[in-house]
Amino acid sequence: MAFDGVTVSAIVSELKKNLTGGRIYKIYQPEVDELCLVVKNRTEQGNTTSRLVISADASLPLIYLTGQTKENPTTAPNFCMLLRKHIGNARILSVTQPNFERIVEMQLEHLDEMGDLCQKKLIVEIMGKHSNIIFTDADGTIIDSIKHISHQVSSVREVLPGRTYVYPPAQEKENPLDIDINYFMNHVLRKPVSVTKAIYTSLTGLSPVIANEICYRAGVDGGMSTAGLSMQEQEDLYAAFDAMRTSIKEEQFAPCIAYQGYAPKEFAACTLTMYGEEADNLPKKDVDGLKVFPSMSPVIEEYYQAKSVVTRIRQRSTDLRKIVNNAIERTAKKYDLQRSQLKDTEKRDKYKVYGELLTAYGYSCKPGDKEITCENYYDGSMLTIPLDPEQSAMENAKRYFNKYNKLKRTYEALMELTVESKEELDYLLSVQNSLEIAKTENDLQEIKQELVESGYVRGRFDRNKQKKQVKAKPLHYISSDGYHMYVGKNNFQNEELTFKFAEGNDLWFHAKQMPGSHVIVKTNGETEIPDRTYEEAARLAAYYSTGKEAPKVEIDYTTKKNLKKPPKAKPGFVIYHTNYSMSIEPDIHGIAEA
Known part of the structure; x- marks a missing residue:
């Protein structure tokens, strides 16, 4: 879902109610492209404290109010220090949205150094990769910005200290709040494209989702060409558009998220009737519908929070992913080649039989013979053996024995090498899975240290130092029956959970024959555990494995006392011979986090 002009309009409406007249109490910059403002205000409800998050991240630009407190870095970046100098304790005079663009302007009043x-x-410009946070004086001269855009980066508009701020160039679109029915009929609906595209390419701030919603409310197929519209359909489209525009002008928003099962599909500042009706207690499995919110900020926070974490962690794990993916590709090629060579050694026993039969029946060969047919005394069949006519029967037998011995040595070496390659490949795939479920910087640091220890990343590894510095914890859930369940997020945590944290009768779960997390259920010495707890632990093991997208995953489970770690094995590797199995859906919704 695009962060469009309608969403920005709803956010601006919310900010006006909560921030206008308030004073900026605190400014900090938790990320290189993210700013947080704490604003204290007096409202009809009494004294309030609001936290405004502004992100200019190229992949996930956002602006919303939150109740959560983000971590304040020890050292403030230069842009943050500049804002503290100029607008610390400034009063917010107004919050506006110019020309229905994806821009939020905050007018601030403060005392300068002379009083x-x-x-x-x-x-704040919320425009995808062009997003920015720009600080200007009263006459529009740029004091600084969170991103500097020089002429080499953009030939259209520079964003540098000392330059005059100008709005981003118009895209030949009209403000939907200003047009009349004639413009809508004679310009928007005359474009030789689909109805949906005609709407969002002609009017500022309307995304394809909003354009589709307008078509749905009008009972018109948004995919049809504008040339095929009847007069009645055109009038219905304008009526639907005008009704939505009126609600925007009157600031009558209906923020919602459209869910398809557990997955959020879209969000908007108006009711997305095309996705169904409002449903209670969403999200739910196999239930589609709308979840309605009182304001826009909680919509943005719920919709983007998980996505924001994933996006940032993926960006910061790019180098590790590249190292692991290259190692997987290299090891997989080596493993495939070894298996191919191993298959070639399958004919070694044939050469041994050739040598033995030639030793027994070679007396019947004549000089120059190219083959000999004799009885195979192992199975009673007749066997034709190719011969080198320039060699005697005994020399041919010796040649076959030499081939047999060579292939036998190759087979024995390859058997050991293929096991090593398979173990290395499984290990790398487990690291790849750890990167997929990493949620914090500490998770990535642990994985990097693991790769250093394993020799895939250059660097020094100090396990004792690592224990002091990295405090990433395994995932912690509580079953419906009250049992504590722990999930390792990487191989270090898997090993720690299984061999140091778990006790003899605690339960251990893992996806069968695929990389995944170790799941430990603390039984507290009890021998009778409810079936529901088994199922929930198995669902966790399935979800945090490479089989997450499969409809069903087979899970092995046993007690901790049945697990062993082979000598010199990679972190997190275990063997077991006594276990049970179950097939389960990789779905963790409804399992409570501790």
Whole structure:
């Protein structure tokens, strides 16, 4: 879902109600492209404290109010220090959205160093990879920005200190709040494209989702060409558009998220009737519908929170992913080649039989014979053996014995090498799975240290130092029956959970023959555990494995006392011979986090 002009309009409406008249109490910059403002205000409800998050991240630009407190870095970046100098304790005069663009302008009033009252502007541009946070003085001169855009980066508009701020160039679109029925009929619906595309390419701030919603409310197929519209359909489209525009002008928003089962499909500042009706207690399995919110900020926070974490962690794990993927590709090629060579050694026993039969029946060969047919005394069949006519029967027998011995040595070496390659490949796939479920910087640091220890990343590894510095914890859930369940997020945690944290009768779960997390259920010495706890632990093991997308995953489970780690094995590797299995759906919704 695009962060479109309608969403920005709803956010601006919310910010006006909560921030106008308030004073900026605290400014900090938790990420290189993210800013947080704490604003204290007096409202009809009394004294309030609001936390505004502004992100100019190229992949996930956002602006919303949150109740959560983000970590304040020890050292503030330069942009943050500049804002603290100028607008610390500034009063927010207004929050506006110019020209229905994806821009939020905050007019600020503060005292300068001489004690004189002056004004500044904080401008937030929510425009994908072009997103920015720009700080200007009253006349529009840029003081600084969170991203500097030079002429080499953009020939259209520079964003540098000292330059005059100008709005992003228009895209030949009209403000939907200003047009009339004639423009809508004679310009928007005259474009030789589909109805949906005609709407969102002609009017500022309308995304394809909003355009589709307008078509749905009008009872018109958004995919049909504008040339095929009847007059009645055109009038219905304008009526639906005008009704939505009126609600925007009157700030009558209906923020919602459209769910398809557990997955959020879209969000918007207006009711997305095309996705169904409002449903209670969403998300639910196999239930589609709308979850309605009182304001826009909780919609954005719920929809993007998980996505934001995943996006940032994926960006920061790019180098590790590249190292692991290259190692997987290299090891897989080596493993395939070894298996192919191993298959070639299957004919070694044939050469041994050739040599033995030639030793027994070679007396019947004549000089120059190219083959000999004799009885195979192993199975009673007749066997034709190719001969080198320039060699005697005994020399041919010796040649076959030499081939047999060579292939036998190759087979014995390859048997050992293929086992090593398979173990290495399984290990690398487990690291790849750990990167997929990593959620924090500490998780990535542990994985990097694991790769250093294993020799895939250059660097020094100090296990004792690592224990002090990295404090990543395994995932912790509580079953419906009250049992504590722990999930390792990487091989270090898997090994720690299984061999140091778990006790003899604690239960251990793992996806069968595939990389995945170790899941430990603390039984507290009890021998009778409810079936529901078994199932929930198995669902965790399935979800945190490479079989996450499969409809069913087979899970092995046993007690901790049945597990062993072979000498010199990779971290997290275990063997077991006594276990049970079950097939389970990889679905963890409904399992409570501790």
